[in-house]
Amino acid sequence: MSESTAVQSPVSLVLHAEDDKATWPLVKKPHPPFYFGVRSVYRGQGLLGFYDGISAAVLRQMTYSMARFATYETLKKQLSNDNGSLPFYRMAFAGVVAGAVGGICGTPADIVLVRLQNDGSLPVDQRRNYKNAFDGLFRITREEGARGLFKGAVPNVSRAMLMTGAQLVSYDGFKQLLLSSRYFEEGMALHFSASFLAGFVATTITSPFDVVKTRVMNAGQASPYRNLLQAMVVIAREEGPLALYKGWTPAFVRMAPQTILTFIFLEQFRNLYWDRHVMKNRVRYE
Numbered sequence: 001m002s003e004s005t006a007v008q009s010p011v012s013l014v015l016h017a018e019d020d021k022a023t024w025p026l027v028k029k030p031h032p033p034f035y036f037g038v039r040s041v042y043r044g045q046g047l048l049g050f051y052d053g054i055s056a057a058v059l060r061q062m063t064y065s066m067a068r069f070a071t072y073e074t075l076k077k078q079l080s081n082d083n084g085s086l087p088f089y090r091m092a093f094a095g096v097v098a099g100a101v102g103g104i105c106g107t108p109a110d111i112v113l114v115r116l117q118n119d120g121s122l123p124v125d126q127r128r129n130y131k132n133a134f135d136g137l138f139r140i141t142r143e144e145g146a147r148g149l150f151k152g153a154v155p156n157v158s159r160a161m162l163m164t165g166a167q168l169v170s171y172d173g174f175k176q177l178l179l180s181s182r183y184f185e186e187g188m189a190l191h192f193s194a195s196f197l198a199g200f201v202a203t204t205i206t207s208p209f210d211v212v213k214t215r216v217m218n219a220g221q222a223s224p225y226r227n228l229l230q231a232m233v234v235i236a237r238e239e240g241p242l243a244l245y246k247g248w249t250p251a252f253v254r255m256a257p258q259t260i261l262t263f264i265f266l267e268q269f270r271n272l273y274w275d276r277h278v279m280k281n282r283v284r285y286e
Contacts, residue, residue, distance in 0.1 A: 056113035056133040064106025068164055072098035088172070095168040096161045103160030108149040108155055112136035114217045152216035155228045159209030166205045171198040171263055191267045192260060199259035203252040208232060208244035210251055 075094035080086045112133050119127045130136035140148045175194040178184040184193065212231045225231035235243050 011182040017070045021187055042222070052077060056116050058112055058138065060106050060109035063109050064102045064160070066106040067099040068102025071101040072168075088169075091172075092165055092169050096165040099161040099164030100157050102164065103157035104150075106155065106160070107153045107156050108131060108137055108140075110213075111140065111149065111217045126197070136163055152213050155209050155213040155216060155231070159206045159213055162209065163202050163206045167198050167259055167262075170201040171195055171259075174198060188264070191264050192241060195260045195263035196256060198263070199256040200252065202259060203248065203255040204245075205252055207248050211235065211244055211246055 075097060076086055076091065079090040079094060094117045103123045112130060115128055116130055116133075116136060119129065128136075128139070129262050130139060137149065144151070171194050175190060178190055178193055179186070209228075212225070212228060212235070215235075216225055216231065225234065232244060
Protein backbone atom coordinates (compact mmCIF):
# COMPACT_ATOMS: atom_id res chain seq x y z
CA MET A 1 0.00 0.00 0.00
CA SER A 2 3.00 2.32 0.25
CA GLU A 3 2.94 2.90 -3.52
CA SER A 4 -0.68 4.10 -3.45
CA THR A 5 0.07 6.23 -0.37
CA ALA A 6 2.84 8.07 -2.22
CA VAL A 7 0.39 8.85 -5.03
CA GLN A 8 -2.53 9.77 -2.75
CA SER A 9 -0.76 11.99 -0.25
CA PRO A 10 -0.26 15.13 -2.39
CA VAL A 11 -3.80 14.97 -3.79
CA SER A 12 -5.27 14.29 -0.36
CA LEU A 13 -3.55 17.39 0.99
CA VAL A 14 -5.13 19.57 -1.70
CA LEU A 15 -8.50 17.92 -1.11
CA HIS A 16 -8.45 18.64 2.63
CA ALA A 17 -7.17 22.16 2.10
CA GLU A 18 -9.99 22.84 -0.35
CA ASP A 19 -12.70 21.68 2.01
CA ASP A 20 -11.51 23.33 5.23
CA LYS A 21 -14.83 25.01 5.93
CA ALA A 22 -15.57 23.69 9.43
CA THR A 23 -14.94 27.05 11.12
CA TRP A 24 -15.64 29.32 8.18
CA PRO A 25 -18.91 31.22 7.73
CA LEU A 26 -21.19 29.39 5.37
CA VAL A 27 -21.16 31.22 2.08
CA LYS A 28 -22.83 30.54 -1.21
CA LYS A 29 -20.20 30.95 -3.88
CA PRO A 30 -18.59 28.70 -6.48
CA HIS A 31 -15.94 26.31 -5.22
CA PRO A 32 -12.46 27.10 -6.60
CA PRO A 33 -11.15 24.66 -9.22
CA PHE A 34 -8.69 21.95 -8.26
CA TYR A 35 -5.70 23.69 -9.83
CA PHE A 36 -6.19 26.70 -7.54
CA GLY A 37 -5.65 24.39 -4.58
CA VAL A 38 -2.49 22.97 -6.17
CA ARG A 39 -1.16 26.45 -6.85
CA SER A 40 -1.97 27.63 -3.33
CA VAL A 41 -0.15 24.72 -1.67
CA TYR A 42 2.89 25.10 -3.93
CA ARG A 43 3.16 28.87 -3.39
CA GLY A 44 2.70 28.64 0.35
CA GLN A 45 4.73 25.54 1.21
CA GLY A 46 6.75 24.53 -1.82
CA LEU A 47 7.05 21.09 -3.41
CA LEU A 48 7.54 19.31 -0.08
CA GLY A 49 4.30 20.86 1.13
CA PHE A 50 2.41 18.31 -0.95
CA TYR A 51 3.73 15.61 1.38
CA ASP A 52 2.70 17.20 4.66
CA GLY A 53 1.26 14.44 6.81
CA ILE A 54 3.03 11.60 4.98
CA SER A 55 3.76 9.85 8.30
CA ALA A 56 0.05 9.90 9.17
CA ALA A 57 -0.84 8.72 5.65
CA VAL A 58 1.45 5.71 6.04
CA LEU A 59 0.11 4.99 9.54
CA ARG A 60 -3.45 5.19 8.21
CA GLN A 61 -2.70 2.67 5.49
CA MET A 62 -1.01 0.36 8.00
CA THR A 63 -4.11 0.40 10.22
CA TYR A 64 -7.06 0.96 7.88
CA SER A 65 -5.98 -1.04 4.85
CA MET A 66 -4.39 -3.92 6.73
CA ALA A 67 -7.44 -4.28 8.99
CA ARG A 68 -9.98 -4.24 6.19
CA PHE A 69 -8.14 -6.66 3.93
CA ALA A 70 -7.38 -9.05 6.78
CA THR A 71 -11.03 -8.95 7.87
CA TYR A 72 -12.25 -9.35 4.31
CA GLU A 73 -10.13 -12.42 3.60
CA THR A 74 -11.10 -14.00 6.94
CA LEU A 75 -14.82 -13.41 6.36
CA LYS A 76 -14.65 -14.80 2.84
CA LYS A 77 -13.33 -18.07 4.23
CA GLN A 78 -15.93 -18.14 7.00
CA LEU A 79 -18.84 -17.37 4.66
CA SER A 80 -17.87 -19.85 1.95
CA ASN A 81 -20.18 -22.76 1.25
CA ASP A 82 -19.17 -26.31 2.03
CA ASN A 83 -18.02 -26.81 -1.57
CA GLY A 84 -15.78 -23.72 -1.30
CA SER A 85 -17.99 -21.38 -3.36
CA LEU A 86 -18.77 -17.85 -2.19
CA PRO A 87 -22.00 -16.21 -3.45
CA PHE A 88 -21.67 -12.62 -4.62
CA TYR A 89 -23.99 -11.15 -1.97
CA ARG A 90 -21.90 -12.73 0.79
CA MET A 91 -18.76 -11.25 -0.71
CA ALA A 92 -20.44 -7.82 -0.72
CA PHE A 93 -21.43 -8.31 2.93
CA ALA A 94 -17.85 -9.23 3.78
CA GLY A 95 -16.66 -6.06 2.07
CA VAL A 96 -19.04 -3.83 4.05
CA VAL A 97 -18.10 -5.41 7.39
CA ALA A 98 -14.41 -5.25 6.53
CA GLY A 99 -14.82 -1.57 5.72
CA ALA A 100 -16.37 -0.94 9.13
CA VAL A 101 -13.49 -2.69 10.92
CA GLY A 102 -10.92 -0.82 8.85
CA GLY A 103 -12.68 2.49 9.43
CA ILE A 104 -12.62 2.05 13.20
CA CYS A 105 -8.96 1.03 13.23
CA GLY A 106 -7.94 3.86 10.91
CA THR A 107 -9.88 6.74 12.47
CA PRO A 108 -7.14 7.95 14.91
CA ALA A 109 -4.53 8.12 12.13
CA ASP A 110 -7.10 9.70 9.81
CA ILE A 111 -7.76 12.53 12.27
CA VAL A 112 -4.04 13.28 12.52
CA LEU A 113 -3.72 13.11 8.74
CA VAL A 114 -6.53 15.61 8.16
CA ARG A 115 -5.11 18.04 10.71
CA LEU A 116 -1.50 17.75 9.54
CA GLN A 117 -2.47 18.39 5.94
CA ASN A 118 -4.73 21.29 6.86
CA ASP A 119 -2.30 23.05 9.22
CA GLY A 120 -0.63 25.05 6.49
CA SER A 121 -3.91 26.71 5.48
CA LEU A 122 -4.67 27.97 9.01
CA PRO A 123 -3.54 31.26 10.58
CA VAL A 124 -0.28 30.83 12.50
CA ASP A 125 -1.92 31.22 15.91
CA GLN A 126 -4.43 28.44 15.12
CA ARG A 127 -1.99 25.83 13.85
CA ARG A 128 -1.57 22.65 15.88
CA ASN A 129 2.00 22.01 14.66
CA TYR A 130 2.04 18.26 15.17
CA LYS A 131 5.60 17.02 14.62
CA ASN A 132 4.49 13.70 13.15
CA ALA A 133 1.70 11.13 13.34
CA PHE A 134 2.62 9.79 16.78
CA ASP A 135 3.05 13.27 18.24
CA GLY A 136 -0.41 14.07 16.91
CA LEU A 137 -1.90 10.96 18.55
CA PHE A 138 -0.29 11.75 21.91
CA ARG A 139 -1.35 15.41 21.84
CA ILE A 140 -4.94 14.64 20.85
CA THR A 141 -5.15 12.15 23.73
CA ARG A 142 -3.67 14.66 26.18
CA GLU A 143 -5.65 17.70 25.01
CA GLU A 144 -8.98 16.16 24.00
CA GLY A 145 -9.03 12.84 25.80
CA ALA A 146 -9.09 9.34 24.34
CA ARG A 147 -12.48 10.06 22.76
CA GLY A 148 -10.79 12.74 20.68
CA LEU A 149 -9.03 10.00 18.71
CA PHE A 150 -12.39 8.83 17.41
CA LYS A 151 -13.96 12.19 16.61
CA GLY A 152 -15.73 11.83 13.31
CA ALA A 153 -15.72 8.03 13.59
CA VAL A 154 -19.33 7.73 12.38
CA PRO A 155 -18.84 9.46 9.01
CA ASN A 156 -15.41 7.84 8.68
CA VAL A 157 -16.70 4.32 9.32
CA SER A 158 -19.77 4.93 7.12
CA ARG A 159 -17.49 6.08 4.33
CA ALA A 160 -15.19 3.09 4.81
CA MET A 161 -18.13 0.67 4.64
CA LEU A 162 -19.48 2.23 1.45
CA MET A 163 -16.09 2.64 -0.15
CA THR A 164 -14.92 -0.92 0.51
CA GLY A 165 -18.24 -2.40 -0.54
CA ALA A 166 -18.49 -0.17 -3.62
CA GLN A 167 -14.95 -0.94 -4.73
CA LEU A 168 -15.37 -4.69 -4.47
CA VAL A 169 -18.89 -4.93 -5.89
CA SER A 170 -18.34 -2.50 -8.77
CA TYR A 171 -14.94 -3.98 -9.64
CA ASP A 172 -16.38 -7.48 -9.98
CA GLY A 173 -19.40 -6.13 -11.87
CA PHE A 174 -17.37 -4.10 -14.36
CA LYS A 175 -14.92 -6.97 -14.77
CA GLN A 176 -17.71 -9.36 -15.78
CA LEU A 177 -19.29 -6.70 -18.01
CA LEU A 178 -16.04 -6.04 -19.85
CA LEU A 179 -15.34 -9.75 -20.23
CA SER A 180 -18.77 -10.26 -21.77
CA SER A 181 -18.11 -7.49 -24.33
CA ARG A 182 -15.55 -9.71 -26.13
CA TYR A 183 -13.14 -6.80 -26.32
CA PHE A 184 -11.34 -7.86 -23.16
CA GLU A 185 -9.78 -11.01 -21.82
CA GLU A 186 -8.22 -11.80 -18.47
CA GLY A 187 -5.11 -9.65 -18.10
CA MET A 188 -3.68 -6.28 -17.16
CA ALA A 189 -5.90 -4.27 -19.54
CA LEU A 190 -9.03 -5.80 -18.02
CA HIS A 191 -7.86 -5.22 -14.45
CA PHE A 192 -6.89 -1.62 -15.19
CA SER A 193 -10.20 -0.75 -16.91
CA ALA A 194 -12.42 -2.41 -14.29
CA SER A 195 -10.54 -0.84 -11.40
CA PHE A 196 -10.61 2.61 -13.04
CA LEU A 197 -14.40 2.42 -13.34
CA ALA A 198 -14.66 1.07 -9.80
CA GLY A 199 -12.70 4.09 -8.60
CA PHE A 200 -15.22 6.39 -10.30
CA VAL A 201 -18.14 4.66 -8.57
CA ALA A 202 -16.43 4.58 -5.17
CA THR A 203 -15.52 8.29 -5.38
CA THR A 204 -19.06 9.33 -6.26
CA ILE A 205 -20.63 7.25 -3.48
CA THR A 206 -18.22 8.31 -0.75
CA SER A 207 -17.77 12.00 -1.63
CA PRO A 208 -20.49 13.33 0.75
CA PHE A 209 -18.98 11.33 3.61
CA ASP A 210 -15.52 12.71 2.77
CA VAL A 211 -16.83 16.27 3.02
CA VAL A 212 -18.50 15.68 6.39
CA LYS A 213 -15.58 13.64 7.74
CA THR A 214 -13.04 16.33 6.87
CA ARG A 215 -15.06 19.11 8.48
CA VAL A 216 -15.86 17.19 11.67
CA MET A 217 -12.31 15.91 12.19
CA ASN A 218 -10.72 19.27 11.54
CA ALA A 219 -13.11 21.15 13.83
CA GLY A 220 -11.70 19.61 16.99
CA GLN A 221 -13.98 20.06 20.00
CA ALA A 222 -15.90 22.91 18.34
CA SER A 223 -17.72 20.88 15.70
CA PRO A 224 -20.92 22.62 14.58
CA TYR A 225 -22.55 19.31 13.67
CA ARG A 226 -24.38 16.89 15.97
CA ASN A 227 -24.26 13.81 13.77
CA LEU A 228 -23.72 12.58 10.22
CA LEU A 229 -27.25 13.10 8.95
CA GLN A 230 -27.59 16.55 10.50
CA ALA A 231 -24.26 17.59 8.99
CA MET A 232 -25.35 16.53 5.51
CA VAL A 233 -28.69 18.31 5.86
CA VAL A 234 -27.06 21.55 7.08
CA ILE A 235 -24.42 21.54 4.34
CA ALA A 236 -26.99 20.82 1.61
CA ARG A 237 -29.40 23.48 2.94
CA GLU A 238 -26.85 26.25 3.50
CA GLU A 239 -24.53 25.62 0.55
CA GLY A 240 -26.62 23.59 -1.86
CA PRO A 241 -26.66 19.82 -2.56
CA LEU A 242 -23.58 20.04 -4.77
CA ALA A 243 -21.58 21.17 -1.73
CA LEU A 244 -21.58 17.52 -0.66
CA TYR A 245 -19.47 16.86 -3.75
CA LYS A 246 -16.92 19.61 -3.19
CA GLY A 247 -13.50 18.28 -3.96
CA TRP A 248 -14.84 15.46 -6.18
CA THR A 249 -12.12 16.02 -8.77
CA PRO A 250 -9.14 15.76 -6.40
CA ALA A 251 -10.94 12.90 -4.63
CA PHE A 252 -11.16 11.01 -7.92
CA VAL A 253 -7.57 11.85 -8.79
CA ARG A 254 -6.67 10.34 -5.42
CA MET A 255 -9.07 7.40 -5.54
CA ALA A 256 -8.46 6.23 -9.10
CA PRO A 257 -4.72 5.46 -8.72
CA GLN A 258 -5.34 3.88 -5.33
CA THR A 259 -8.10 1.62 -6.67
CA ILE A 260 -6.14 0.73 -9.80
CA LEU A 261 -2.98 -0.14 -7.86
CA THR A 262 -4.93 -2.04 -5.21
CA PHE A 263 -6.70 -4.35 -7.64
CA ILE A 264 -3.76 -4.78 -10.00
CA PHE A 265 -1.56 -5.86 -7.08
CA LEU A 266 -4.39 -8.04 -5.78
CA GLU A 267 -4.76 -9.80 -9.12
CA GLN A 268 -0.99 -10.30 -9.38
CA PHE A 269 -0.96 -11.62 -5.83
CA ARG A 270 -3.68 -14.09 -6.78
CA ASN A 271 -1.61 -15.26 -9.73
CA LEU A 272 1.52 -15.74 -7.65
CA TYR A 273 0.06 -17.00 -4.39
CA TRP A 274 -3.71 -17.38 -4.46
CA ASP A 275 -3.87 -19.99 -7.20
CA ARG A 276 -0.98 -21.98 -5.74
CA HIS A 277 -2.13 -21.98 -2.13
CA VAL A 278 -5.87 -21.34 -1.93
CA MET A 279 -6.85 -23.51 -4.86
CA LYS A 280 -5.20 -26.43 -3.07
CA ASN A 281 -7.93 -25.99 -0.46
CA ARG A 282 -10.57 -25.90 -3.24
CA VAL A 283 -11.82 -22.41 -2.46
CA ARG A 284 -13.84 -21.17 -5.42
CA TYR A 285 -15.60 -17.80 -5.93
CA GLU A 286 -18.66 -17.28 -8.08
